[in-house]
Amino acid sequence: MELIDSHCHLDAPEFDADRPVVMAAARAAGVAGIVVPAYVAARWHELLTLCRAHAVASSPGLPVLWPALGLHPVHLAAHDDADVGVLADALAAHADVVAVGEIGLDRFLPELTAPAAWARQVRLFEAQLALAKQHDLPVIVHARRCHADIMACLKRVGHRSGGILHAFSGSVEEARQYRRLGLHLGLGGPLTYPQANRLRAVAQALPADAFVIETDAPDLIPHPQHAHHADGRPRQPGERVRNSPAYLPSVLATFAELRGEAPEVLAAQFWQNTVTALRLPSVMASPGVTASATAIS
Ligand SMILES: [Zn+2]
Known part of the structure; x- marks a missing residue:
């Protein structure tokens, strides 16, 4: 059973001390590919270098890495308005970039919702959507407490290239609206918590071709791993447990349980969905899975 982690910040400093070990553990857990979205321009070069060192077929025993480039809304203070121009140049220069991301809007953090900050978030998001449109690239979108705003931006820019x-x-209805706009829904660690009723309803309500799975490591630790660190030490109060792409099977297992479907069948479907959503190189198409005939319009 082979999986793609559709969202993992493997380039983050949290992995600097043991990145090869984390990657080997992920591969041993069945994770054959990892999409690595960017968050600040200052780290794009490092991210591209990391992904190029693990491009298709270059690293037996380790997952393939695919880079995405973008300006993450939560890191608003770190962005320079000129970064959008740098992104335009980078997308023109680097054909191996699979998507524009991580981009989006965030109404969760108070410092991001002041009028000037919010206006800047919208401006940067729409400028990056316009670049995705220009380069016909999918997007990887972050959205917290602002689904209506995100959908308005997607429509205003005329986004058609998926992601x-x-x-x-969000809700089941919001999930359906995103599908109508051509996006897949990424679900990860939060789905594995027993009290996540709304999310669990989404995972059950839509057809399996709507979803991709992700870890968002080092954040969003799944429930089965949340009580212990990777070395077995119990988590102390106030401590954070680092998430890992090796924990992706926990997300798949929850999905399979909620939908009453075999993990192997869902794994093949999610693989194909990720390949479709991000138009990943066909060399990574999972054997035995027919191309999705799902029309997204
Ligand atoms: Zn992320």
Whole structure:
């Protein structure tokens, strides 16, 4: 059973000390590919270098890495308005970039919702959507407490090239609206918590071709792993447990349980969905899975 982690910040400093070990553990857990979305321009070069060192077929025993480039809304203070121009140049220069991401809007953090900050978030998001349109690239979108705003931006710019609404946290109706806009829904660790009723309803209500799975590591630890660190030490109060792409099977297992479907069948479907959503190189198409005939319009 082979999986793609459709969203993992493997380039983050949290993995600097043991990145090869984390990657080997992920591969041993069945994760054959990882999409690595960017968050600040200052780290794009490092991210591309990491992904190129693990491009298709270059690293037996380790997952393939695919880069996405973008300006993450939560890191608004770190962005320079000139970064959009740098992104335009980078997308023109680097054909291996699979998507524009992580981009989006965030109404969860108070410092991001002041009028000037919010206006800047919208401006940067729409400028990056316009670049995705220009380059016919999918997008990887972050959305917290602002689904109507996100959908308005997608419509205003005329986004048609698909992508993923990552760490989806909305309602069944909002999930259906994103599907009509051509996006897949990324679900991860939050789905594995027993009290996540709304998210669990989404995972059950839509057809399996709507979803991709993700970890968002080092964030969003799944429930089965939340009580212990990777070395077995119990989590102390106030401590955070680092998430890992190796924990992706926990998300798949929850999905299979909720939908009453075999993990192997869902794994093949999610693989194909990720390949479709991000138009990943066909060399990674999972054997035995027919191309999705799902029309997204
Ligand atoms: Zn992310």
